[in-house]
Amino acid sequence: MTFESVSVVVPCYNSEASLPLLLEQLLPVLEAEVDRAEVILVNDDSRDGTWNAITQLAGMYPNVRGVNLMRNYGQHNALLCGIRAARGEVVITMDDDLQHPPEEIRPLLSKLAEGYDVVYGTPQREQHGIWRDMASQMTKLALQSAMGTDIARSVSAFRVFRTQLRDAFADYSSPFVNIDVLLTWATKRFAAVPVRHDARTIGVSNYTFKKLLTHAVNMITGFSVLPLQLASYVGFGTMLFGVVILIYVLVRYVINGGSVPGFPFLASMIAIFSGVQLFVVGIFGEYLARMYQRTMNRPIYTVRDEVGGPVAQAVEAEQL
Incomplete structure (x- = not known):
């Protein structure tokens, strides 16, 4: 693989039980694919013990970093926080619910190495209910209008992109955030790869039909005329x-x-x-x-605590 370092950003919400299992599957894959890897877990003010779990995991694994937000800002705001903290040359984003298989990272990186800037892992088959699927389709229609590209129909939370793209939205400060739209500010080199999408076995989805509909409205009025x-x-x-x-x-x-x-x-x-x-x-x-x-200059996010940063930096310095 042509990439030496990657940063995996995972927005976390009420995922205390799934995070240890996710890292058990994810870290071996990263070690096999790249020389240096870090995992950034961003806690979006969870109501369970997610932050305690992140703190423990950061103590167990030197390449795991944790960021604790002061309140719930939303998935895309948490993603932006992690993306701005990433140190790898490639950023990988994935959910915390084990529905994105870590072994599917390899085909995404392979496609990115072909010269693309952003590659989405499009589910071969959605593992959601009928109402969630309908709301997702409505959101993708709104996203297609906001992004102005046909790739919007293949958009997924499982994505890889070159870290340098974040320079295009380094000064973005609106509280309404959509990572996929922001990426179009930097490039038009998008691609999609069909990947396996596992059923959720721990917890329930926090995205309801109403939340997805609200997200679609915010997106189309915030990024489109x-x-x-x-x-x-x-x-x-x-x-x-x-x-x-x-x-x-x-x-x-x-x-x-x-x-x-x-x-x-x-x-x-x-x-x-x-x-x-x-x-x-x-x-x-x-x-x-x-x-x-x-x-009003409302902040996109506010960080309460961070863990794992100094340890990860020390280990990286030793490797260099």
Whole structure:
């Protein structure tokens, strides 16, 4: 393999039981693939003993680092924290629930070595429920609009990319974070590789249909102008509809010598145009809300504690 060092970033939430099993499978794979590897476990303010588990694992393994966030910021914010702390030339991101098999890292790195900058491990078969799968598809449609590339349909949390890409979003400070969109700011060299996707055996998913839908809305309004374009198209379409109705009324008046009778007809027209106006105003409101939140300079994340850093640095210095 052409890469000498990698950093594996794992956002952690209520994963006290799965993390030891993950590292048991992950570390041997990394040792076989690269000369130097580190694993960065970012605790997104879990409600169980996840941080205690990370602290113990960092003490057991010299190449494991832990970062403890002060509150729950979300998966992508935790990922960004780990990505900015990475020291390897390649970053690997994966979930903490054992659904991403560590042995599938090799084909991802092999594809990356072909000259790509980002490679996704697309599940051969999703291991989620029907509602979660539907919400994921909706999110990917929104992501395709935000990213402006067809690779969005193959996006996965299991991804590898060159660390230097983070320079493109080094100054990004909005509280709304989507790693996949940020990566498009640096490159268009994307690829996807089909990988195995295991069923979750420990715990339950923290992503509900509502959370995924909210994530899709935040993503499409935070990184795309499509809703504003849609509002323009809807407004233009209703204007044309109104013009057609006006022509119909005038023609009927000329031919029959009378106006169009009926209150329901007028009421329906008023309801249509009022609804369109409220819809467009709502879209503008979403964008204004995001602009307002950005002006408050809310932090993307805040770190409470870190473990494993000095030990890992000492071991790396010895290896060099």
